[in-house]
Amino acid sequence: MADFYQEILSLRAIRAYEDRPLSDEHLDAIVEAARWTGSSKNRQDWSFVVVTDRDRLHGLAECGDFTQPVRDSAATIVLVKEPGGHDFDLGRAAQNMMLAAKAIGVASCPITLHRPAEARQFLGLSAEQEARYAVAFGYPAPNAAPAKFGGRKPKDEVVRYDRA
Numbered sequence: 001m002a003d004f005y006q007e008i009l010s011l012r013a014i015r016a017y018e019d020r021p022l023s024d025e026h027l028d029a030i031v032e033a034a035r036w037t038g039s040s041k042n043r044q045d046w047s048f049v050v051v052t053d054r055d056r057l058h059g060l061a062e063c064g065d066f067t068q069p070v071r072d073s074a075a076t077i078v079l080v081k082e083p084g085g086h087d088f089d090l091g092r093a094a095q096n097m098m099l100a101a102k103a104i105g106v107a108s109c110p111i112t113l114h115r116p117a118e119a120r121q122f123l124g125l126s127a128e129q130e131a132r133y134a135v136a137f138g139y140p141a142p143n144a145a146p147a148k149f150g151g152r153k154p155k156d157e158v159v160r161y162d163r164a
Helices: 002-009 024-035 054-061 068-072 087-103 116-123
Strands: 046-051 075-081 107-112 130-138
Touching (some): 024 046, 024 087, 046 054, 046 087, 054 068, 054 075, 054 116, 068 107, 068 130, 075 116, 087 107
Antiparallel strands (some): 046 075, 107 130
């Protein structure tokens, strides 16, 4: 258990990837981790669009800011909120994908699609579907390092017991 717990604590976004596709086995494992994520009332009000085509990755990147990881990724998975879905459930699925990726040696970076209407059109989604979040994946480049944003705030600044 200690090893698994350390894996959770050490998960970091990696933005630099090798220029090679993910193996089918690794991509399938990441998708399965998303698919098996728990959701509110087990409704699974989501779908996942896996983008691997280089031109499509570049087009998808235009739907957000700070999206160079999408352009550089071997695959980016867009989390689509279906009617009745919840952002919290999408966040759980994204985290599961990232943890599964780390377990098999694949790096990941969460992405916000700041222009969801453009993302919806680009992906061919219906008006009832929403695409605001994605996760970029790739094998970490030899020089890849997690983003340095300075550790964590002290526990007493962010944790309260029984009331704020």
